[in-house]
Amino acid sequence: MDFLLKNARIIHLDPPKIEEADIRIIDGTIADCGQSLRPKKSDEVIDLSGKIILPGFVNSHTHLYSALSRGMPSPKPAPRNFIEILQEVWWKLDEALDEESIYYSALVGAIEAVKFGTTTLVDHHASPNHVRGSLDLIKAGIAKVGLRGILCYETTDRGGMKKRDLGLVENERFVIENANNARFRGTIGAHASFTLCNDSLRKIGELASMYDCGVHIHVAEDRADVMDSIENYNTDIISRLAALGLLRKKSIFAHGVHINQKQFARVEKSGAWMVHNPRSNMNNAVGYVPLNWYGEHSALGTDGFPADMFDEAKFGYFRNAESDHRVEFSRLPAMLQNGQKLISQFFGRSFGTIVKNSPADLIVLDYNAPTPIIHQNILSHFLFGINSTMVQHVMTDGHWIVWNHQLVEIDEYAVMEKAQKVAAKLWKKMNK
Ligand SMILES: [Zn+2]
Structure with a gap:
């Protein structure tokens, strides 16, 4: 699946920078990143207005x-x-x-x-x-x-x-x-x-x-x-x-x-x-x-x-x-x-950047900032405002694996239920 992420607010931590752009993702790679990209026939268009995007x-x-x-x-x-x-x-x-x-x-x-x-x-x-x-x-x-x-x-x-x-x-x-x-x-x-x-x-x-x-x-x-x-x-x-x-x-x-x-x-x-x-x-x-x-x-x-x-x-x-x-x-x-x-x-690929040819490993945050976010204060928002509960969607290799805080393909509750049993067995074995 190819995606066109519209109106993304991209944050770079080092050096601190904010950029508003559209991101096109094809085959797990960022194929384009720029202003007003037009949807292609194969694109699923997702509007990310108001959200923040960072590399995973x-x-x-x-x-x-x-x-x-x-x-x-x-x-x-x-x-x-x-x-x-x-x-x-x-x-x-x-x-x-x-x-x-x-x-x-x-x-x-x-x-x-x-x-x-x-x-x-x-x-x-x-x-x-x-x-x-x-x-x-x-x-x-x-x-x-x-x-x-x-x-x-x-x-x-x-x-x-x-x-x-x-x-x-x-x-x-x-x-x-x-x-x-x-x-x-x-x-x-x-x-x-x-x-x-x-x-x-x-x-x-x-x-x-x-x-x-x-x-x-x-x-x-x-x-x-x-x-x-x-x-x-x-x-x-x-x-x-x-x-x-x-x-x-x-x-x-x-x-x-x-x-x-x-x-x-x-x-x-x-x-x-x-x-x-x-x-x-x-x-x-x-x-x-x-x-x-x-x-x-x-x-x-x-x-x-x-x-x-x-x-x-x-x-x-x-x-x-x-x-x-x-x-x-x-x-x-x-x-x-x-x-x-x-x-x-x-x-041998450039992770951590949201530019053409980077791997599409991205996180989308739902951060409703109470004060303006500008280049000069991003790190203040990062250290004193933003936290992991705001991670709404996660993509790796061009696939959404978390959508709206939920794992897309895994029954998390079933896994944790089983893991609790495995953990109890492990602790018992440790104490033998
Ligand atoms: Zn260690």
């Missing part, structure tokens, strides 16, 4: 496998630090995952994401007792909703070398099989350098080099990760990653909470991406770095929190605002928009 958002670091953890019983005694949070919560959860719970985690995570206006998920998956084929289950859940994904498996030494190798093979298989996929691509996943020996990191770096697909890894999320490198390898974490081939273009480094400004600059220079996850960092109380340390290659992720990128940007802004290093208003929206640049590198 990207969640640049997340863990769909945690989607069924919401509300599960807390461990007792409560974890006292980051390592205990991993051991007592996330590593118990990922070990309990099976085929059904992996698929439902991805499906419900993707359903929530699209209703928030997020159209691409950069996922970091772990399920140590169901490694082989796990990325296909995540892909199936995301594909069912109609979103795009950049997927990987968190390779780690924590379950021994046999399981490490399963992780490496799963990453390589997925990268190869999806090398030309329009909606999915693979990258090489690694948990964090403190759960990987040099031999493992070298193998990960070699795969990333072979397929030019980067490495998706947690970096310096907690001080423990940085100290491991110094104490056990006598080098700083970024130098260790660089020496073993992980510091490279397209690599995605999540967090960076405990590296210094010089190390941030080194990552930036390499072309790797740093992904800031403000809500997760605050929740785990791992620390904070000034936002002006993040370079041009920096994006926003939710690290397993629901993919509400409006919320993530706001939390990031407010955390920054109360810090001693407050940065300019525009930094968070710019980092959010950078996620679209990140995925553009993987797909």
Whole structure:
């Protein structure tokens, strides 16, 4: 189906700009964007007067496998630090995952994401007792909703070398099989350098080099990760990653909470991406770095929190605002928009722009602004007015997948009812 969207009010976050235009969509691509476009015979014409249009958002670091953890019983005694949070919560959860719970985690995570206006998920998956084929289950859940994904498996030494190798093979298989996929691509996943020996990191770096697909890894999320490198390898974490081939273009480094400004600059220079996850960092109380340390290659992720990128940007802004290093208003929206640049590198198409030849991944917002919206104040509306409940329609690849806040092809209530049963089973298995 071809569409002509009339009277669209298009918002660009970086640099902030408003444009009134008509948008023609043919075969999943923006075929034209301009003034007073005339309908063609094949066009379905949709009048978007009064609505706001933005490119679909990207969640640049997340863990769909945690989607069924919401509300599960807390461990007792409560974890006292980051390592205990991993051991007592996330590593118990990922070990309990099976085929059904992996698929439902991805499906419900993707359903929530699209209703928030997020159209691409950069996922970091772990399920140590169901490694082989796990990325296909995540892909199936995301594909069912109609979103795009950049997927990987968190390779780690924590379950021994046999399981490490399963992780490496799963990453390589997925990268190869999806090398030309329009909606999915693979990258090489690694948990964090403190759960990987040099031999493992070298193998990960070699795969990333072979397929030019980067490495998706947690970096310096907690001080423990940085100290491991110094104490056990006598080098700083970024130098260790660089020496073993992980510091490279397209690599995605999540967090960076405990590296210094010089190390941030080194990552930036390499072309790797740093992904800031403000809500997760605050929740785990791992620390904070000034936002002006993040370079041009920096994006926003939710690290397993629901993919509400409006919320993530706001939390990031407010955390920054109360810090001693407050940065300019525009930094968070710019980092959010950078996620679209990140995925553009993987797909080889220009996401995040509403111009001729861009992919038609769009969100339509119903925002009845109480004050004028002009170029100079868009970001104020974005941070203090607009929110994800205003996402009315969502299109990916030229298809409407949310219309009037409802999923077009999925019975959301039936999925959530089933997911609740799967979650209850998963929690029971965790506690065995
Ligand atoms: Zn993470």
